[in-house]
Amino acid sequence: MRILHLSDTHLGRAGARESLSRILHDCRELAGLSAVVVTGDIADDGSTGAYTEALELVGGFARPRGIPAIFTTGNHDERAAFTAVLGTGHLDAEGRDRPADRIDAPDAARAAVSVIDGYRVVTLDSLVPGSGYGLIGAAQLAWLRDVLTEPAPNGTVLAFHHPPVVVPGEPLQEALGLRNGPDLADAIGGTDVRLILCGHFHLQLYGTLASVPVWVTPGVIDRIDLTATPGTLRGVRGASASVIDLRGPHAPVMHTLHARDPRAGETAYEVDADAVRAAVARLAPANAQHGVAAADS
Numbered sequence: 293m294r295i296l297h298l299s300d301t302h303l304g305r306a307g308a309r310e311s312l313s314r315i316l317h318d319c320r321e322l323a324g325l326s327a328v329v330v331t332g333d334i335a336d337d338g339s340t341g342a343y344t345e346a347l348e349l350v351g352g353f354a355r356p357r358g359i360p361a362i363f364t365t366g367n368h369d370e371r372a373a374f375t376a377v378l379g380t381g382h383l384d385a386e387g388r389d390r391p392a393d394r395i396d397a398p399d400a401a402r403a404a405v406s407v408i409d410g411y412r413v414v415t416l417d418s419l420v421p422g423s424g425y426g427l428i429g430a431a432q433l434a435w436l437r438d439v440l441t442e443p444a445p446n447g448t449v450l451a452f453h454h455p456p457v458v459v460p461g462e463p464l465q466e467a468l469g470l471r472n473g474p475d476l477a478d479a480i481g482g483t484d485v486r487l488i489l490c491g492h493f494h495l496q497l498y499g500t501l502a503s504v505p506v507w508v509t510p511g512v513i514d515r516i517d518l519t520a521t522p523g524t525l526r527g528v529r530g531a532s533a534s535v536i537d538l539r540g541p542h543a544p545v546m547h548t549l550h551a552r553d554p555r556a557g558e559t560a561y562e563v564d565a566d567a568v569r570a571a572v573a574r575l576a577p578a579n580a581q582h583g584v585a586a587a588d589s
Contacts, residue, residue, distance in 0.1 A: 293409045293446070294324045295536040297546075298350070299331040299453070299491025300511035302368065303342035309349070311512050314551040315531035316353045322535065326409050328354050331491040331509070332366025332419075332453030335373070343377035351387050358385045360406060365419040366453035366492060367426065367468075371400050380404040381415055395435045403432050405439060411538060412444035412484075416452040424468040424575030426454025426492070433479045440483040447486040449538070455490040455508045457499030459518065464525065464568060465493055467576035477502035487544045489536065494527065496534075496548050507546045509534040514560045525563040530556030 296319060302308045328350055335342030346363070354361040363381035365374055374381070379389030382404045391404035392412075401417035414436065418426030428436075440448065456473030458465035469492070470476070481502040488504055494511035495518065510516075510532035520526035531551040538544050550556060563571070 293326045293411045293538040294322075295449075295489075295538070296322065296325055296328045297331070297489055297507070297509045297534040297536050298328065298512055299509050300333040300366070300494055300513055301330065301346060302333055302336040302511075302513040303345045304339055305336040305513060308336060308513050309345060311514075311531040311551070312346075312349050314553055315512055315533050315549070316349060318551050319353075319533060319549065325357060325359055327359050327406075327413065328361045329413070329451050329489060330361070330363045331451050331489055332364045333368045333491065333511075334363055334366065334378075335369055336513075338368065338370025338373055340373045340376055343374055347377055347383075347387075351383065354383075355385065355387050360384050360408060361387075362406060362413060362415060362451065364415045364452050365402050365417050367419055367424050369419060371402060371417075371419065371421075374402065375400075382406045393439065395432060397429075397431050397435075399429065399431070401429065401432055403435060407444065410445035412439075412448040414439060414448060414450050416450060418452045418454040418470055423577070424571075425577060426452070426468075426470045427472055428452065428470065428476055433475055437479050440480065440485065443484040446538070447484045449487045449489065450480070450485055451489040453490060453492050455492055455497065455499075455506060456488070456501045457497065457506045457508070458493075459497065461522070462518070463523065463572055467572045468492070471577065473501060480504060486538065487536070496532070498546070505544055507534065507536065507544075510548060520562070521565075523565040523568060525561075525568050527560040527562075528556075529553065529558045529560050
């Protein structure tokens, strides 16, 4: 199974359509794709129009190839608008919302299952409305445990927005990642989960949770440059994506693609240390401390 993994398209923001169109154009000759997976922040403003645009562009890439397009929510997304256009987010090769299973959650969380080439792809909803951090609630975790009771023929891939791993010493990541990584680790430990796909941080990152590889793909809209002064934030231009190979002796194998953008690497924005601290205070929970510590012990 080969997945084209995108995240953080932020459609509705200036330049977002161009960035997504550019990376999809540059991926047009990728061979052997089984699915496109988009791990959240599809819309910048949660508007119905942004999801319609995602359906047009990502669906327009997937359907001619006869492969499904799978979407998850992110902190910029709005569940009702997402659902109105994308349903569960599990669109089959003909663009129809046809998951193999879905959650019936009281908070309207979007979580569902597709089976592709014998691999089970499970999307979770880490959106906490009005916040930048993520949380996978108790109802989803109970549902996930039930889904994982019976192994899939070739194993399971989880996809959601907020990573349960961070670069140490990065305050925004530490505050705005997945808050309950240990709870998720407990739910997947000893199961057939082979890989976790995330976005949110707008940079390439690898770690583990309960000995399961976690891959964070860079953003489509831009990429965070960690060579900036510590405590500050710099975004640079250039759409990125990842290719995930789940078959072969070294699987899972992940590699990153960068669009052939003549402006790639140019500074898109810079945020000083005071503004970063203000963002953490505004978007993170009180006394934020990332919830993944010791989750892989």
